[in-house]
Amino acid sequence: MIESLSNPAHIHLLLNHVPTVGFGLGLALFFVAFARRNDDLKRTSLVILFVVAVTAIATYLSGPAAEDRLREVPIVSSTAASPTVITTRWPHGLADGSSVDIQGHVGSTPSLDGQKLATVISPTEFSIPVDVTQGGTGGTLTHAATPYAPGIIPPMIRAHEDAALVAFAFMEITGFLAWLALWHWRRVTDLPGWMLPMVLLLSVVTFGLMARAATLGGEINHQEIRLVQEAAAGAGRVQQISLWVMGTSWVWPTCETLHFIGLSLLFTVVLIVDLRMLGMIKNVSYSAVYQLLPIGMLGFGLNLITGLMFFIGIPAQYTHNKMFYWKIVCVVLGGLNVVYFMLFDEAWAVGPGDDAPTTAKIAAASAIVIWASVLFCGHMLPFIGNAF
Amino acid sequence: MTDFLAYLQQSAFSTWVRESGSLYSFPGILLLHTYGMAIVVGIVAAIDLRILGFAPALPLGPIAKFLPLVWGAFLVNAITGTILLVADASTWLHNWDFGVKMLFIALAVLNQFAIQKRVLGDERLDKGPFSMHAKMLAGASLVCWIGAITAGRLLAYVGGNGLK
Numbered sequence: 001m002i003e004s005l006s007n008p009a010h011i012h013l014l015l016n017h018v019p020t021v022g023f024g025l026g027l028a029l030f031f032v033a034f035a036r037r038n039d040d041l042k043r044t045s046l047v048i049l050f051v052v053a054v055t056a057i058a059t060y061l062s063g064p065a066a067e068d069r070l071r072e073v074p075i076v077s078s079t080a081a082s083p084t085v086i087t088t089r090w091p092h093g094l095a096d097g098s099s100v101d102i103q104g105h106v107g108s109t110p111s112l113d114g115q116k117l118a119t120v121i122s123p124t125e126f127s128i129p130v131d132v133t134q135g136g137t138g139g140t141l142t143h144a145a146t147p148y149a150p151g152i153i154p155p156m157i158r159a160h161e162d163a164a165l166v167a168f169a170f171m172e173i174t175g176f177l178a179w180l181a182l183w184h185w186r187r188v189t190d191l192p193g194w195m196l197p198m199v200l201l202l203s204v205v206t207f208g209l210m211a212r213a214a215t216l217g218g219e220i221n222h223q224e225i226r227l228v229q230e231a232a233a234g235a236g237r238v239q240q241i242s243l244w245v246m247g248t249s250w251v252w253p254t255c256e257t258l259h260f261i262g263l264s265l266l267f268t269v270v271l272i273v274d275l276r277m278l279g280m281i282k283n284v285s286y287s288a289v290y291q292l293l294p295i296g297m298l299g300f301g302l303n304l305i306t307g308l309m310f311f312i313g314i315p316a317q318y319t320h321n322k323m324f325y326w327k328i329v330c331v332v333l334g335g336l337n338v339v340y341f342m343l344f345d346e347a348w349a350v351g352p353g354d355d356a357p358t359t360a361k362i363a364a365a366s367a368i369v370i371w372a373s374v375l376f377c378g379h380m381l382p383f384i385g386n387a388f
Numbered sequence: 389m390t391d392f393l394a395y396l397q398q399s400a401f402s403t404w405v406r407e408s409g410s411l412y413s414f415p416g417i418l419l420l421h422t423y424g425m426a427i428v429v430g431i432v433a434a435i436d437l438r439i440l441g442f443a444p445a446l447p448l449g450p451i452a453k454f455l456p457l458v459w460g461a462f463l464v465n466a467i468t469g470t471i472l473l474v475a476d477a478s479t480w481l482h483n484w485d486f487g488v489k490m491l492f493i494a495l496a497v498l499n500q501f502a503i504q505k506r507v508l509g510d511e512r513l514d515k516g517p518f519s520m521h522a523k524m525l526a527g528a529s530l531v532c533w534i535g536a537i538t539a540g541r542l543l544a545y546v547g548g549n550g551l552k
Contacts (some may be wrong), residue, residue: 257541260425261534268430272454281450291443292434372423379422383415 008065008325015059019171020207020214022052027203034200042196043185046178047339049203053175054335057304058328060168064315067157070149070220072140078108082131083119086112086141091123093147100128100143108136118143152220158235160216165238165312167209174202176301182342183293238312245313252313255306262302263375269296270371273341277356277364286350293341323385327377334370337363393477405475414475417468424465425540429533431458432500439507439518439526447514448507455504462497483547489539496532499525 026048033041074089086102094100100118105111109132116128148154181195245251273289273296275281281289311318318324340363341347347360356364396402405413431454438448473480480486507513507522518526 253542253545257538260422260537260541261429263422264426264430264537265433266430267426268434271427271430271457272434272451275454281453284447284450288443288446291446295434295437295442375422375426376419379419380411380415383411 008062008319009069011058012062012066015055015062016214016217019052019056019059019167019210022048022055023171023203023207023210026052027200027207030200030203034196043182043343046182046185046199047343049178049199050175050182051336051339053171053178054332056168056171056175057335058332060164061311061318061324061328063161063164065319067161068142068319070152070157071146072142073146073149075102075105075137075139075141077137078105078112078132078135080132080135083127083129084108084112084132084135085121085125085127088124088126088141090150091147092126092141092143093145094118094120094126094143095145096120098143098145100126100141102128102141103139105136105139107134107138108132109134112136113139155235156216156220158239160213160220161238162235163209163213163216165241167206167213170202170206170209172301172304174199174206176297177202179297179338179342180294183290183297186290186342186348187287242312242314245309251309255309259303259306259310262299262306263378265299266296266303267299267371267375269293269299270367274364274367277347277350277360279355282355283352285352285354286347286356290341290348293338318381321381321385323377323380327374327381330370330374330377334367334374337367337370341367393474393481396474397477402475405471414472417471421465421468421472424461424468425537427461428458428465429537431455432496432529432533435503435508436526436529439503439522449514452504452508455508480543483543485539485543485547489536489543492532492536492539496529496536499529499532503529 026045029041029048030045032038033045073092076087076089078087079085092100096119098118099115101115102112105113110130112128112130112132116130118126118128120126148157177195177199181199184192184195269292272281272292276284276286276289340360344359346357347363350356350360404410405417410416435448435451437443438446438451503522503525507518507525
């Protein structure tokens with residue numbers, strides 16, 4: 001389980017049902033709440049929509065890692081010989097003299113993992129200049145032009161990628177509005193009249209888009225349900241965005257600058273609200289600092305959009321970067337953390353001069369640690385991780 | 389002066405900052421600079437936005453208690469910034485954008501003094517609406533800090549790059 005969760009490709013396959021199923025659940029509950037005019041149910045469905053939107057960030061960002069998995073060629077065995085001959089389960093696509101990266105090969109002496117120079121023998125055999133005394137089995141190889149696994153049609157992946165970005169964008173907008181409705185609910189019992197119907201409408205649209213993205217995603221690997229191959233025609237918009245981000249000189253620096261402004265706004269609201277809970281500026285009520293939360297959310301939204309531009313621009317820089325992995329884990333935790341501050345009456349009841357309850361203090365201290373970690377991981381992407 | 393800067397740039401410490409590859413050198417110093425930026429700009433921006441009318445229920449008097457944190461973070465950034473400057477002085481001092489960044493920060497600091505004296509130090513604070521003058525100071529503060537962040541980020545892109 002732990003091993004699965006530390007692999008972004010597995011995370012994508014584990015989490016890819018959360019946006020559709022979770023959103024379906026939130027939506028169904030929302031309809032029931034409207035039909036029964038039940039405010040508690042409405043709030044519950046808003047929370048579900050928000051939490052699903054937060055989780056969807058990890059689902060979306062783990063996508064390219066799952067794609068990379070489809071481009072790993074499984075190794076059958078290596079022979080005890082010099083040079084050793086490696087057999088692959090399907091054609092390896094190597095060119096003579098190209099560099100190949102072997103990972104997870106077991107049983108051989110010496111170990112064959114790492115970068116090696118390949119000499120092609122047949123479409124499924126090649127040798128590397130290593131004197132192997134005992135042959136091994138298993139593992140995978142990748143190289144600069146690794147082919148997809150047999151049966152995978154790359155345009156289907158592009159179609160899924162395009163559909164997923166649109167669905168993701170709508171889901172985040174819905175999640176943002178659901179959060180805003182929850183925030184309003186606390187302050188004033190009367191929400192602006194358009195708000196909940198708007199969330200409902202967006203949820204319906206998002207659910208449809210998400211179902212489409214999920215179907216296209218499922219069809220990448222489940223050939224028995226591959227019915228809409230025509231969807232693949234004209235796919236590749238995400239790749240066009242990627243080329244635009246990387247090929248337009250002002251985009252990256254502009255997004256970086258906005259990312260810095262966004263992080264300042266978010267980090268500070270976290271500091272002010274959470275230090276209040278921990279006992280600083282005690283003469284201010286929680287309901288007063290609560291008014292700052294949308295500024296923090298604005299910073300988060302700014303950073304989600306600009307961060308997405310970096311990710312779409314050059315996903316390879318982040319997909320196999322452990323700092324990015326931990327950053328996203330912390331972002332999701334931070335999203336769950338804010339739910340406490342939105343929902344719990346014990347936090348809301350903290351008036352001027354009151355000491356916050358212990359749970360509020362724990363939530364506040366965790367929020368500071370979580371967001372400081374997000375900043376740390378983001379900063380260390382090029383230094384500890386392998387970006388740039 | 390140039391000789392002195394060249395001496396500092398060639399010192400063992402500057403070389404360690406630039407070239408050691410240790411996480412405590414360039415990456416760590418820049419990390420502190422980033423945390424400092426978030427605290428300074430963030431809290432100042434929160435106060436500015438409050439003056440401009442956001443979060444009307446939030447009294448500003450108590451928020452002024454965060455000012456020592458702001459100035460502490462500013463000091464951290466002055467120190468880390470100086471270290472990063474000295475480590476690569478020959479590059480930075482020839483980059484016009486570095487001058488732009490310093491100008492924005494100088495204006496922002498002067499502006500912040502005015503806000504602390506005229507607005508936060510006003511006896512009538514939290515007892516009525518903010519004056520047009522206060523709002524203009526708050527707007528100018530936001531412009532200056534956004535300008536400083538923008539010029540700072542663009543250092544890596546314009547006018548000859550130093551350490552990225």
